Amino acid sequence: MPSSSYNSGSTNTTGSSSSSSVSIISKCTVFPDKPSVIKSLKLSVSDLPMLSCHYIQKGVLLSQPPLPTDTLIPLLKLSLSKTLSHFPPLAGRLTTDSHGHPHILCNDSGVEFRHATATQHHVDQILLPNCDVHPSFKTFFAFDTTVSYLGHTHPIAAVQVTELADGVFIGCTVNHAVVDGTSFWNFFNTFAEVTKGVSKATSPPDFSRENVFISPVVLPLPAGGPAVTFSGDEPLRERIVHFSRDAILKMKFKANNPLWNSDLNDSVIYANGNGKVNLKPKSEISSFQSLCATLWRAVTRARNFGDATKTTTFRMAVNCRHRLDPKVDPLYFGNLIQSIPTVASVGELLSHDLSWAANQLHQNVVAHDNATVRRGVKDWETLPKLFPLGNFDGAMITMGSSPRFPMYNNDFGWGRPLAVRSGKANKFDGKISAFPGRDGGGSVDLEVVLAPQTMACLELDQEFMQYVS
Structure with missing residues (x-):
């Protein structure tokens, strides 16, 4: 391992990158400032299916730093080096043993660091409200369309720092077979903390590999590795759709109260079998499930299917750390997620009200307990396969990420992010990502790709747009 914490021999490439929007000023490798004490980590039943997914690309838009470039860039490299010592797997590489089991080899090979400029862009010009996501954001990340299996030869992570006219974008790209959203944002938050001057990580990751997801079963892979399971070539539009706390509470109320009287506050009127009216407490359909149901119905209407018997699927990723018994550490490092599909015919979904759709999602989430998680692992072991990401029948929606992730807890020393954005990775018709709203308080942003x-x-759907702000 080199004696310096990062490779100071940057490659100067002052010409344009693959997009004219960004010029790459330099590239280098950043190494952990301390050698790893972890040798290797075996990929789990939740990690392995992600080998056919793109690397995760998420980043934050920040205001103009109070530091000159020749101070800012070395500071970020140094803090990244210190952060990697808390997350040594990110500085490693994938390796497959003689039995066919992929592992993360924590060999301190380092991550890629890019310094770029796009000074033709101003913050207020690329954050215009009620518009599609500005295309410049797609140029602020490394490793576009890189499949996670390629972590055998590519760095597991990369950071690109792009200077704008009046701000800076810090984009992180991390192998999806190595991290899920929980682990990704723990790394990102720690990177920000260290840059700000925190000497010790406040949320150290848990690298244990002692749970039901660690399996002896081998995932068969094609020679040379898998490809993504969606085309990636179809035309798409992408918008950030904002929902205030009040709008989400209205959806939640409707979801929990199929029959309601505004004077009864938190109670619902139900008629019993004798024709009498009883008061029944509200059910526990969550705010997020209510929002998801609203979106599911609206997108299905917008797709304008002629066949009411066609099946539509809403797929949600759920965190299994707290669902297992015994529970897994909340900061377990790696993927520990499963996908819950909820299925209905187009006719069923659109002929019933919001409460019906929300309850379908709610019941599936509630049922996903310890036994269901373990059954999902056994099912995968019986038929090991890659994760089928995509919209295969034209009627699917896939919800990823989470408004619970601490995306705005990324103050690098000069203020909270102005916005969170993603790159080109894993985008297809029906891919939705949930972010917390910047104003907090239960507000949510949905990154909608259609x-x-x-x-x-969808933009003309008044039933949906009445909640959008």
């Missing part, structure tokens, strides 16, 4: 005609119809 076919252009579907997006145009």
